[in-house]
Structure formats: structure tokens, C-alpha cells
Amino acid sequence: MEIDPELLDPSTRYKLLIGSVVPRPIAFVSSLSPEGVANLAPFSYFNAAGHKPLALMFSISLKPDGSEKDTLRNVRPASEGGTGEYVINLAVESYAHQVAESSEPLPYGESEFDYVNLSPAPSRVIKPPRVAESPVAFECRTLQIVPVGEFHIVIGQVVHLFVRDDVLGENNRINVDKVGAIGRMAGYEYCRTGDRFEIPNGFPKQPSV
Template sequence: MEIDPELLAPSLRYKLLIGSVVPRPIAFVSSLSPEGVANLAPFSYFNAVGHIPLALMFSISLKPDGSEKDTLRNVRPPSEGGTGEYVINLAIESYAHQVAECAEPLPYGESEFDYVNLSPSPSKVVKPPRVAESPVAFECRTLQIVPVGQFHVVIGQVVHLFVRDTVLDERNRIDVDKVGAIGRMAGYEYCRTGDRFEIPNGFPKKDEG
């Protein structure tokens, strides 16, 4: 089947996208309103930008009425009414249900931390708290916000990184089995990250015989 996406209803485009771009990592973003209220929300349009500098990106949709979601308002720079800072926490299996619950909209000014009973922990560099239960947390400052239709791509530089000692191996590398990260699939489905296989780098050597 050959498909012109412009001829599809947005709902069908969405279903084709989330059913084929899988699994998607989840940014569990904590931010802070100018009034000091902590916000927590998951975003599965998320990935790394690069490591020189260390930077991450995630994409936020507008609300159905066209207004901005709390996270977008909060991560905007101070000149645009936000704080320009946020923390990307990991979505892990032990609190997967709380991650999903944080996708439900709350009135502006109410904190998802209280709603889902997760613990805010003070960050080292930025003002928004990290999720204490998250084994890894990236403290970020907003570099750029790029509008793309009804979405805004937020690019941020990591200014501090928290990694729990218990998920590090003897070489100070992250043991992904100890992290227990989850990914987003289509519909209501999520996936675990424990089923993996290796492919050695480079081309296999030719048989000299």
C-alpha cells in the first residue's frame, strides 16, 4: 500500500505512526511553574540529540482547544513566561502505572507528584525537582523550542546528571537490566527492555579458504 499522509485523517496518521515507530522511549518530564508548582508528564516523542554537548529532545502536542500544555508553558524561557528548566526522568516498570496516570490532564497549578504519589527530590543545578524513584535523571535547560504544526519540539542541554549507584556496573556504566526502563508501543501497550540481542560491530571477516 502506498500512502499520501496528507490525504489521511489525523487520527489515522497517528495510529500508523505509533504502530510503526516502536518501541519509543518515554521522557518523564518534571517541570516547575513560575508560581512554584511542580508538574510531571510523560512524552513518548522523545530521544537523544547528541553528546557534544549532551542534549535531549522531546515533543509536546497542544491541547485539543489549541492552548499549551503545562509542561510547554513551564519549560519556555523566562522571557516567555516559563522557567526554562526541567528534568527528564526515566519511565521504569516499578512505577509504570503512575507514568500512565500522569498523562491525564489536571487543572493548571495542581501537582502530579501529589496525584500519583511519587516523591519530588531537589535537583542539583535546576529548580524543578527530579523524581526520587527514578534511577537516572537529566537536569536540563531549554536551548530551543521549535514549533512543528500542532507540536513543539523542545531541545535542552543536560547541565547535570543523576545516576543511582545501584544501577552502575564496575566500570561505571549503566546496567540496563537494573534500570528496568519501559517503552511505549501502540494503544495501551508498553514494553520491557529486558529482551535483547547483540550484533558485533563491523562486517564479518571473509572465509580465507
């Protein structure tokens, strides 16, 4: 089947996208309002942006009424009314339900940390707190926000990392089994990262025909 996305309604585009781009890592973003209220929200349009400098990116949709979500308001630079800082925490199986629950809309000024019963911990370099239960946390400062239709891609430079001692092995390799990260599938489905396979370096190529 050949599909022109411009001929589809947004709901159908969404279903095709999230059913095909799988699994998606989840950015569990903690931010701080200018008034000092901590916010916590998951975003599955998320990935690495590069390592020179170390940078991450995630995408935020607008609210159904067209207004900006709290996270977007918070991560905007101070010149645009935000703080320009945030933490990307990992979404892991041990608090998977809290990750999902934190997506529930709360009135601006109420903290999802309290709503989902997760613990804020002080960051080392920036003001927004990290999730104390997260095995890895990236403290970020906003580099750029790129509008794409009803979405905004937030690109941030990592200025500090927290890595729990038990998940960091030799040669600074992360023990992914101890991390227990989860990924987003379509609908209400998530996946674990424990089922993996390896393709050795120099794997023989299939002969041409």
C-alpha cells in the first residue's frame, strides 16, 4: 500500500507513526517553573542528538486547546519566561506505572512528584531536581527549541550526569540489565530491554546474487 500522509487525518498518521517507530525510548523530564514548582512528564519522542557536545532531544506537543504544556513553558530560556534547564531521567520498569501516571494533566503549579509519589533529589549543576529513583539522570540546559507544526523539538546540552554506582561497570559501560529501561510501543503497550541479540563486528555479508 502506498500512503500519502497529507491525505490522512492526524489520528491515522499518529497510529501509523507510533506503530512503526518502535520501540521508542522515554524521556522522563523533570523541570522547574519560574515560581519554583517541580514538574515531571514522560515524552516518547526522544533520542540522543550527539556527543560532541553531549546533547539530547525530545519533542513536546501542544495541549488540545493549543496552549503550551508545562514542560515546554519551563524549559524555555529565561528570556522567554522559562528557566532553560531540565533533567532527563530514565524511564525504568521499577516505576513504570508512575511514568504513565505522570502524563495525567494537572493544574499549573501542582507537582507530579507528589501526584505519583516519586522523590525529587537535588541536581548538581542546575536547579530542577532529578528523580531520586532513576539510575541515570542527565542535567540539561536548553540549546534550541525548534517548532514543527504543533510540536516543539527541545535540544539540550548535558552539563552533568548522575549514574548510580551499581549500574556503572568497567570502562564506563552502563549495565543495561541493572538499569531496566522500558520503551514505548503503540497504544498502552510498553516493552522491556532485556531481550537482545548481538551482531559481531565483521559479521560475514551475504553473497550478492
